[in-house]
Amino acid sequence: MKQHPALRVLYVIIPVLVSLAVTSALVIAVGESPFEVFEKLWEGAFRNTESVAGVVNFWIPLALACMGLIITFTAGLWNIGMEGQIMMGALFASWAARTIQLPPELLVPIELIIAALGGAFWGFVVGVLKTRFGVHEIFGGVGLNALVSVYAIYLISGPWRQPEGGNAQSTEPFPANALLNPMSDVFPVSLIALLITVAAILVVIWILRGTRWGLNLKATGKNPRSALLLGVPTTRSTLSAFMACGLLAGLAGAYRVLFTYDSLRPNVSGGIGFLALLVVLLVGIRPLWAPIIAFVFAAILAGSTRLRVSLQLDSSLAGVLQGTLVLVVLLFNGLRQRLTEARPASAAPAAHTSSTVSAPTSGSEGAAS
Amino acid sequence: MDIQLTNINKHFGSVHANRDISMTLKSGQIVGILGENGAGKSTLMKILSGYQPADSGHIAIDGTPLKFGSPLKALEAGIGMLQQDPLDVASFTVLEDFIYGQPPARRTSGKAATALLRAQAERFGFHLPPDAPVASLSIGQRQQLEIVRLLALGVKALILDEPTTGISAEQKDILFGALRELATRDGMIVLLVSHKLEDVIALCDEVIVLRGGRLVGDRQMPATTHELVTLMFGQQLTTHERPKVALGEPDLKLDNVTLRTRRMHVDHFTLHPRRGEVIGFAGLDGSGQELILRACAGLEHPLSGTVSVRGKPMNGGRYRDFLAEGIVFCAAGRVEEGLIAGMTLTEHIALIGQGATIDWQASQARADAQIKHYNVRGTPQSEIQQLSGGNQQRFLMALLPDQPTVLVLEQPTRGLDVDSARYIWEQLLLRREQGASILFTSPDLDEVVQYSDRIVVCFAGRTTEIADASQVTIDELGRLIGGAF
Numbered sequence: 001m002k003q004h005p006a007l008r009v010l011y012v013i014i015p016v017l018v019s020l021a022v023t024s025a026l027v028i029a030v031g032e033s034p035f036e037v038f039e040k041l042w043e044g045a046f047r048n049t050e051s052v053a054g055v056v057n058f059w060i061p062l063a064l065a066c067m068g069l070i071i072t073f074t075a076g077l078w079n080i081g082m083e084g085q086i087m088m089g090a091l092f093a094s095w096a097a098r099t100i101q102l103p104p105e106l107l108v109p110i111e112l113i114i115a116a117l118g119g120a121f122w123g124f125v126v127g128v129l130k131t132r133f134g135v136h137e138i139f140g141g142v143g144l145n146a147l148v149s150v151y152a153i154y155l156i157s158g159p160w161r162q163p164e165g166g167n168a169q170s171t172e173p174f175p176a177n178a179l180l181n182p183m184s185d186v187f188p189v190s191l192i193a194l195l196i197t198v199a200a201i202l203v204v205i206w207i208l209r210g211t212r213w214g215l216n217l218k219a220t221g222k223n224p225r226s227a228l229l230l231g232v233p234t235t236r237s238t239l240s241a242f243m244a245c246g247l248l249a250g251l252a253g254a255y256r257v258l259f260t261y262d263s264l265r266p267n268v269s270g271g272i273g274f275l276a277l278l279v280v281l282l283v284g285i286r287p288l289w290a291p292i293i294a295f296v297f298a299a300i301l302a303g304s305t306r307l308r309v310s311l312q313l314d315s316s317l318a319g320v321l322q323g324t325l326v327l328v329v330l331l332f333n334g335l336r337q338r339l340t341e342a343r344p345a346s347a348a349p350a351a352h353t354s355s356t357v358s359a360p361t362s363g364s365e366g367a368a369s
Numbered sequence: 370m371d372i373q374l375t376n377i378n379k380h381f382g383s384v385h386a387n388r389d390i391s392m393t394l395k396s397g398q399i400v401g402i403l404g405e406n407g408a409g410k411s412t413l414m415k416i417l418s419g420y421q422p423a424d425s426g427h428i429a430i431d432g433t434p435l436k437f438g439s440p441l442k443a444l445e446a447g448i449g450m451l452q453q454d455p456l457d458v459a460s461f462t463v464l465e466d467f468i469y470g471q472p473p474a475r476r477t478s479g480k481a482a483t484a485l486l487r488a489q490a491e492r493f494g495f496h497l498p499p500d501a502p503v504a505s506l507s508i509g510q511r512q513q514l515e516i517v518r519l520l521a522l523g524v525k526a527l528i529l530d531e532p533t534t535g536i537s538a539e540q541k542d543i544l545f546g547a548l549r550e551l552a553t554r555d556g557m558i559v560l561l562v563s564h565k566l567e568d569v570i571a572l573c574d575e576v577i578v579l580r581g582g583r584l585v586g587d588r589q590m591p592a593t594t595h596e597l598v599t600l601m602f603g604q605q606l607t608t609h610e611r612p613k614v615a616l617g618e619p620d621l622k623l624d625n626v627t628l629r630t631r632r633m634h635v636d637h638f639t640l641h642p643r644r645g646e647v648i649g650f651a652g653l654d655g656s657g658q659e660l661i662l663r664a665c666a667g668l669e670h671p672l673s674g675t676v677s678v679r680g681k682p683m684n685g686g687r688y689r690d691f692l693a694e695g696i697v698f699c700a701a702g703r704v705e706e707g708l709i710a711g712m713t714l715t716e717h718i719a720l721i722g723q724g725a726t727i728d729w730q731a732s733q734a735r736a737d738a739q740i741k742h743y744n745v746r747g748t749p750q751s752e753i754q755q756l757s758g759g760n761q762q763r764f765l766m767a768l769l770p771d772q773p774t775v776l777v778l779e780q781p782t783r784g785l786d787v788d789s790a791r792y793i794w795e796q797l798l799l800r801r802e803q804g805a806s807i808l809f810t811s812p813d814l815d816e817v818v819q820y821s822d823r824i825v826v827c828f829a830g831r832t833t834e835i836a837d838a839s840q841v842t843i844d845e846l847g848r849l850i851g852g853a854f
Binding site: 219222225233 | 712719722
């Protein structure tokens with residue numbers, strides 16, 4: 001099923017153009033110029049180093065979350081619990097920041113490790129619910145998301161409440177030595193977090209391309225029954241995928257509380273987990289593309305704050321653009337599949353290549369090898 | 370009402386599931402459709418009941434042609450099918466399910482429906498309390514509900530797919546009574562799809578036998594089990610010379626193993642396959658042989674008794690533990706269970722390798738070598754589903770460990786042509802000469818007799834052993850398969 005390279009590029013470009021057209025139509029409908037909107041978006045994201053830093057600050061947790069989801073998607077799992085795992089990381093990091101008293105060069109690594117463990121733990125719970133008790137990960141994930149978010153609210157308004165007169169929407173700011181530091185004033189991004197993110201991207205790509213664990217995940221994702229007969233420890237694959245994903249989610253959560261904010265807030269993840277799901281839906285299981293698309297999404301998100309200032313348009317327009325983009329791309333994937341399947345001859349007896357439109361695990365372009 | 374089928378053909382890829390099948394079904398008849406797994410009987414019934422279209426051919430009801438391909442059309446024409454797993458809604462009550470099954474225009478009030486339901490249930494001696502939740506019914510009762518529902522739809526031809534699997538003897542008597550009454554009193558056509566000869570003998574007026582997608586027999590009842598088995602499996606057993614292999618000690622031992630599923634149980638089964646021995650399992654589909662084979666590889670856990678390998682108890686062990694002892698299981702559905710669609714041959718080779726990282730170059734070289742050695746038509750970069758069935762099976766051979774202890778194979782040559790099948794057996798027997806035991810099932814009695822040293826015949830979970838396979842006759846096998854011990 002080799003496709004002409006030009007055709008493949010077309011399949012990428014057309015959905016982008018279509019979603020731009022749809023968004024433009026929406027903008028025109030409210031009486032604004034789409035060109036102006038896109039210009040402001042661009043301006044909002046890239047007008048100077050500080051605005052670029054703003055993009056990177058969205059990108060770091062988003063990319064971490066995406067790489068985590070790439071792992072679970074490869075293993076055939078819908079980790080909707082991502083959002084909760086990010087929150088759990090934020091909770092654990094907050095606990096460490098509030099409780100442990102050490103110099104920053106020790107405290108920050110400890111906080112990050114604790115946050116990663118927290119996220120991994122929450123992922124593990126989803127996995128155990130699935131493998132031991134037959135609770136589908138989507139339901140388990142949704143339940144656990146709700147649980148941790150309510151618990152965070154309880155902590156903020158209860159045991160971790162600010163002293164009288166303080167803000168009820170967050171805990172007290174953490175001490176300065178517990179926070180991540182920006183690398184410079186003109187480019188306020190945490191260097192250590194940036195390095196961790198780049199490392200995570202490289203490691204995940206390497207895991208999926210070159211390790212037995214990665215191949216086991218892929219086999220489990222595509223056909224757990226066959227994988228079992230070929231000697232793959234499928235239960236272990238599932239659990240470890242959830243834990244690895246949770247680990248990265250935990251780091252993303254830590255970044256949100258220790259850098260983006262300086263305290264624990266009820267909506268500290270800002271929907272990054274769900275946004276990451278969109279990104280991964282978009283790229284399938286091609287790990288190299290995830291951080292790139294994540295960057296585009298982060299830019300749209302950061303840029304959209306400018307819309308309100310200059311055009312009095314709500315920044316949620318960014319969400320519309322992102323949503324349309326994902327929807328149209330999925331639509332085109334489905335269409336393409338129909339077209340290729342309609343061509344007979346080479347197809348095997350039954351259409352067992354059950355690549356559904358929505359499951360990124362079955363994206364057929366060679367992700368490995 | 371007459372139903373006439375003319376030259377029905379159906380292909381699934383390269384499989385010709387129904388070949389030029391023609392038959393006439395007459396009012397008031399109970400007709401048994403017999404055939405082994407894969408003979409094409411389910412396909413034919415699905416075509417008749419509108420669940421899938423035929424590739425060519427005609428169906429006519431009282432001379433009026435029936436359009437293919439929609440259960441609704443078939444129902445309107447008076448053909449209804451009782452699926453093996455009844456099509457009911459577990460969260461409904463009996464009454465709700467009964468009403469819901471009617472077309473909206475004809476849905477009656479609760480009272481009228483209750484009366485109808487009660488009347489029908491009473492007529493046939495069904496036990497269907499209107500307020501009971503469907504989820505609480507036994508399979509037998511759910512069938513009764515479906516029958517009553519289909520009758521209320523005005524069905525004049527009723528197809529039943531393996532209706533006696535999983536119901537009690539008493540429920541079976543009630544069911545058969547109802548079917549007889551429907552045929553003789555109401556003049557309905559009843560089609561019974563089954564591979565249970567006793568049911569067919571007990572109930573049917575006529576039997577139609579399918580084999581390999583063809584209609585190979587059509588006879589009026591009564592007939593003996595032996596006659597039916599001969600029709601199902603063909604006439605002759607050919608005897609073959611086999612190279613003698615000295616048998617060694619048993620590695621795997623099943624002692625007093627009891628297995629239970631919802632529909633089947635095997636009690637106190639003991640088997641000690643010896644090194645170099647080939648044991649074939651014969652029996653109609655779903656007679657317990659699948660369960661036993663899975664228990665040999667840790668894929669099914671015995672309720673009692675012991676499974677051990679070289680004296681080491683393995684009860685409750687996972688398949689991976691069995692694999693580590695050299696016990697390999699190959700399932701009948703290769704792409705569903707065994708190979709991974711969407712992965713390349715190289716990836717499969719890499720998957721069964723060792724080490725924490727993967728040497729893709731070495732894996733590719735190994736895939737290349739195995740492709741040549743096993744004469745697989747494909748490249749290391751081919752995804753497994755792009756290969757034909759025969760090539761998939763060859764490649765599955767290439768994935769077997771070099772020195773297996775026991776090979777447990779479900780229908781190892783399913784869907785393969787003669788040459789491919791012979792090749793697979795050459796490979797298997799090679800392993801046997803190296804000391805592996807082979808356990809396998811096959812719907813092809815010739816294959817069982819040709820390759821087995823010992824034969825285990827299963828019938829409804831009971832087993833009989835034939836110690837010397839070379840001395841067996843078709844009569845004896847037929848009797849045992851049909852349940853006469």
